[in-house]
Each structure stands twice: as C-alpha cells, then as structure tokens.
Amino acid sequence: AQSVTQLDSQVPVFEEAPVELRCNYSSSVSVYLFWYVQYPNQGLQLLLKYLSGSTLVKGINGFEAEFNKSQTSFHLRKPSVHISDTAEYFCAADPTGGGNKLTFGTGTQLKVEL
Amino acid sequence: DTAVSQTPKYLVTQMGNDKSIKCEQNLGHDTMYWYKQDSKKFLKIMFSYNNKELIINETVPNRFSPKSPDKAHLNLHINSLELGDSAVYFCASSQNRNTGELFFGEGSRLTVL
Numbered sequence: 001a002q003s004v005t006q007l008d009s010q011v012p013v014f015e016e017a018p019v020e021l022r023c024n025y026s027s028s029v030s031v032y033l034f035w036y037v038q039y040p041n042q043g044l045q046l047l048l049k050y051l052s053g054s055t056l057v058k059g060i061n062g063f064e065a066e067f068n069k070s071q072t073s074f075h076l077r078k079p080s081v082h083i084s085d086t087a088e089y090f091c092a093a094d095p096t097g098g099g100n101k102l103t104f105g106t107g108t109q110l111k112v113e114l
Numbered sequence: 115d116t117a118v119s120q121t122p123k124y125l126v127t128q129m130g131n132d133k134s135i136k137c138e139q140n141l142g143h144d145t146m147y148w149y150k151q152d153s154k155k156f157l158k159i160m161f162s163y164n165n166k167e168l169i170i171n172e173t174v175p176n177r178f179s180p181k182s183p184d185k186a187h188l189n190l191h192i193n194s195l196e197l198g199d200s201a202v203y204f205c206a207s208s209q210n211r212n213t214g215e216l217f218f219g220e221g222s223r224l225t226v227l
Contacts, residue, residue: 032214034214034215036216041220041221042220042221043118043204043206043218043219043220043221044157044204044206044216044218045218046215046216049214049215051214088155090157092214094214102159102214102216104156104157104158106154106155106156107155107156107157
C-alpha cells in the first residue's frame with residue numbers, strides 16, 4: 001500500500017529565511033506527487049504537482065519541489081518565506097495520476113515569525 | 115463566485131441524530147469527492163463520484179450515504195451520528211480523473227456531542 005510521510009509536524013521559521021518541508025513516499029509503482037496548502041479555516045489549494053518530465057517543479061507563491069526517485073522524496077522549498085505563507089502543507093501521492101487515489105501525508109504546519 | 119461551496123460550514127448536533135452536508139461546484143467538473151479530516155488534520159477520502167456514478171467507496175460505515183442528483187452536486191447524509199464522526203468534511207471536485215488537481219470547498223466542521 002502506498003504511504004506518504006511528512007517527518008516534521010511543525011516548522012517554525014523567520015520571515016525572509018529559506019524553508020524546506022520534507023516529504024517521502026513509498027510506492028512500488030510510478031507515482032504522481034502533489035503539494036497542497038491549507039490556510040486557516042479554508043480548503044486545500046494545489047501548490048504544485050509532479051506527473052513526469054523535469055524533476056524540479058515550480059508552483060505558485062514562489063514554491064518549488066524536487067522529485068528524487070532514488071530517495072523517494074518530494075521536498076518542498078521556498079528561498080524566502082513571508083508571514084502570509086503561514087499555513088498547513090500537505091504532501092500527497094497517487095499511483096494513477098487521478099485524484100481518486102490521492103493519499104495525503106499528515107501535514108506540516110509552517111509558522112513564519114517576524 | 116465560490117467554485118466549490120459547502121453548507122453548512124458548522125454543524126453541532128447530538129449523538130444519534132441524522133444530518134446532511136451539501137456540496138455544489140460551478141466549475142463544470144465531472145468528478146466530485148468527500149474527504150474527512152480528523153482532529154490531527156489527517157485527510158482521508160470517503161467517496162468519489164464521476165458523472166453521478168459512484169467510483170470510490172472507501173471503508174466508510176454505511177451510516178454515511180452520498181447522493182449525487184447531478185454532476186454539480188454531491189451531498190453527504192449521515193445517520194445515527196456518533197462521537198467519532200466529529201471532524202471537518204471537505205468536498206472537492208476535479209476536471210477529470212487524470213490530473214490529480216482537486217478543488218476543495220472550505221469544509222464543514224461537524225461536532226457531535
């Protein structure tokens with residue numbers, strides 16, 4: 001069975017500092033990977049996705065992620081965070097590419113401080 | 115206009131009651147979903163419908179019954195509510211089943227007392 005692991009439940013960081021949110025997946029087949037963001041009291045919003053092609057994927061709000069097949073990782077990065085980036089970030093994987101098999105990680109709370 | 119809208123946003127009820135949550139999407143998507151987010155923010159799919167046809171039914175108690183009157187609506191009815199049903203329920207939709215991009219509603223927070 002496929003699983004998604006987000007090792008850090010909380011990541012505090014100062015504004016304008018870089019950040020990396022870690023995600024590892026386990027799957028015996030090819031997998032499609034996603035990062036979603038959830039702002040307080042809102043639904044999830046897609047940040048970026050990897051389906052195929054270049055392993056470096058750029059998303060909205062200056063975020064990017066790198067697919068590393070050998071390490072089964074898909075870490076999310078931003079070179080300089082803002083207060084407005086404070087939110088819950090979810091990594092998700094899908095062996096089929098379709099949303100109906102999406103497995104989510106447990107989420108990482110990014111807290112940006114002044 | 116809200117793309118995926120759910121009502122009600124908050125619902126507080128007693129054990130044993132029956133309640134419904136409604137969802138509508140105005141994106142013209144073919145596929146709609148219900149997800150449950152527990153108190154630890156863990157998200158798990160419950161149901162998925164494609165063009166009014168049920169395509170995913172995870173191991174959810176049969177007290178939960180989804181209904182899709184048309185492809186723009188997917189409602190969730192819950193019978194005999196239990197304490198463990200307390201959670202945030204998210205409706206979502208996608209253009210087709212092969213993009214992985216889901217559009218989520220704002221969630222309906224259900225509290226069972």
